[in-house]
Amino acid sequence: METKLYEASLKGDVEALKTLLHQDQLILDRISLTAFNESPLHIAAMRRHLTFATFLLTQNPKLAMALDTQKRTPLHLAAADGNLEMVRELLRFGGQGLCGSRDHDGLTPLHLAAMNEHLEVVKVLVQVNPQAAKEIPATGETILHMCVRYNRFESFKVLTELWDDDELAKITDLGGNTLLHAAAINRQIQILNYLLQKPCIKANGNAVNRHGLTPLDVLDHCSQDVKALETRANLMEAGVLRVNDLRPLSKPLQSSIKSSDSKQKGFISRTWARYLNDDHHWLEKQRGILIVAALVVAVMSVHSGLNPPGGTISNTQDGRFELGNAVQTEVDMDQYNQFVAYNTITMIISLAIVLVLISGFPLRNKFWMWVLTIGTLFAMVFMVVTYYHSLTMIAPDGYVDVGSVWICLIWMLACGILALIHTIFFVVWVVMKLSKSKSMETQTKSNRSAIEV
Template sequence: METKIYEASLTGDIQALNALLQQDQLILDRLSLTGFNETPLHIAAMRGHHHFATVLLTQNPKLAIALDSQRRTPLHLASANGSLEMVQELVRAGGQDACCFRDQDGLTPLHLAARNEHLEVVKALVQANSDAAKEISETGETVLHMCVSYNCMESLKVLMELWNEDELAKITDHGGNTLLHAAVINKQTQILNYLLSIPSIKANGNAVNRLGSTALDVLDQCPRDLKSLEAREILMESGVMRANDLRPLPKPSHSLMKPSQNNRKGFLSRTWARYVNDDHHWIEKQRGILIVAALVVAGMSFYSGINPPGGTITDTQNGRYSLGNAVQTEVDMDQFDQFVMYNSFTMISSLGIIVVLISGLPLRNKFWMWVLMLGTMFTMVCMVATYLRSLSMMAPDGYVDGASVWICLIWMLGCGVIALIHTVFFVVWVVMKLSKCRMPETNIKGNEDVGEV
């Protein structure tokens, strides 16, 4: 008989339902003992059989708060389908507490109605229980954050009327993300424009989340595409800044030293502080570009190695073709050996840079930054040396214009000076680190000597 009532709920057959109730008045009370995943009211709510549901609720109002296998009430299903009359009937039977029931995903009927933009149902649920709109889901977001995530603009507008402007600007999820953060994370540019048209939200646009990031900082961490570029332009036009730009600048310290000495010391101090404190975060962001540049250099070196200046000579041996020999080997083997050596250094050092970049090593670590910098300088020096040797091989009698030679030599010298400066800074930094590590041991020994005395 229980099977027949489920069959009646599928078609909304009220006559069949009444006939079953006349045969057994307790049939609805025994539904909890059956093995079905849903009650007949769940099925009627999904199918939109309003009159059928009314009869069921008249006989057994407790069905309004019955749960299915996914902990959904009939109100969940009716709200998701946008059945306004069904929702109103279920709210009358189940009371305002029915609006706050959560399914296994932590969603209330209002969440489902808002996500599907059933605006009349949203208004009915809010009117029945306005506190349901301020419930926070198990994922830590409010219903407003969910509307932003799913790009439900109309539902967002309806629900935002429950808060005043000052409250809207300060609403956050468990991560401290405002509605502006949520719009940026999901790159909802239309909603972003709408939120920034509200004065209080725009005035609070530089609010930071629990990680200390503004909406613009969050956008910088997202993959770059056309949507992110559009969102960045919208934020910057509205005056949204990065968290680092919001920090007050340190007050300039006054010194009694002479101006020339003060300027000289300030320049050295700033240079040293920049080396010690700079986190090199920019190179982490440009890792992909550096990999491409190193691949291009390695590819050029590979091509130059198998296609040397002057080309190759293809010869036959015993009637078979052999690989071509470089023309330069027939002229001056020493110059060709130097060309191959410089070109090989360029290719291997470029590949070494690629290995460092793709290995996932933290580039903000000063050791790997130093290694990467030395490898880059060495690669550029080898490229210039290969270029000079190629010119010498192609020029008559090995003559190369003096200006070209001097320009290349100055460039190589500049690379060496830069590498030397960074090496000196790195060595000094290492020495200071080691001395700081030994200081606690020295202090402990000193304290022990004092105690003995």
């Protein structure tokens, strides 16, 4: 008898069901005692047999709450399938409480509809029971965090209407991650930009999770690809900082301290501080532009090396062509070797800069900032040296205009002075770090001695 019931469910045969009920009026009441994994209503929901499901519910409304082996109700299956009419019919008999039923993974029908982006079903379920969207399943993620993880942008937009902007800014999962954290971790740029358009979420962008990390910090622990670079740039543009850059002082107190300090400092000190601190993330933002610039310099060096001043001469021997030699090698081999050395150094330094930029090292690190700055200055110096040497090679009798010589010398001097200033500041920073570390170590030893006494 039960086998015939399930065969009728598979076919959606209402007449066969009526015949079975005429033979045994309790057949639907004994379903819970059978060994089948799903109830007939589960099968009807999966097979989209709406008429059959309606007849089942009129005969036994309790079937709406029946569970399969995964603790899923028929509404779970209909919502995951996006069957809007079946969802409405099940809700008509099962009521509001059916929306809050959880399966083996702690997911409600709304979760499954949102994950499959069945927007009309999502809207109906939210209208019947809005509170079901705000409950956190066993996974520890809110339904919004799940939409971010699976990149369900349309479902995300529909569901965010259940919260105001202030509430959205404070929603976290069990790890303390806000929606911005989730968007950064999963590098969901579209959702990230949508969130940053909301003033409250943007203002709360520096919130830290339970590991003490801001959305910009968690991005440093993810794989570094093009999407990660774009996500980092968008967060920085929105004013999101790393936790090390956050200041515990209130803004009025900070402004008063800054104003008093600026009065005590001289013009040069204020200018230098502004140069260093006005835009903490300039190098990070311009990483892509710097890569292109360094590559252009490297390509120019390669081109100059393959096309030296004066060109090349193609020789023939025994009626066969040979690769051309640089003209300068026939005139002055020493000068040509110097040109090749300067040009090669320029190319290698430029490629080294590209390597640092694409390696993913945080450019806020003072060491890498110093390396990048010194490398760029050296590349510019050797570009000028190569240019000047090329002029002497192609100029009549090696004569170069005095004005050009002075311009090259002044430029190299300016680069040298700037490199010296950056090096001095870097050395001072290293010395201060080492002295601070040493003092902390000494203090720790003294504290241990006091404890032992």
